[in-house]
Amino acid sequence: MQKMTGGRTQVEIEGHSVGQVIDQLDETFPGFRVRLCTADGQLKPDIAVAVDGEVVVDGLRAAVGPHSEVHFLPALSGG
DSSP states (O other), X not given: OGGGGTTOSOOOOOOSBHHHHHHXXXXXXXXXXXXXXXXXXXXXXXXXXXXXXXXXXXXXXXXXXXXXOEEEEEOOOOO
């Protein structure tokens, strides 16, 4: 996802939920939502989200605090 942010490893975005954070990321970096969400607006099954170091189970509704760190974790595959 660094390619979408011009190589930046961290960005500051406002939002009270994971969904709002994704919306703001998509406004700032067009195409972000497509990378993380399905056509019907849900998180893709191969994407996990961690807020403040804890993987969330509420998906897009998960709460985000004003100083939270949000990480999007794509599934790794190998063999």
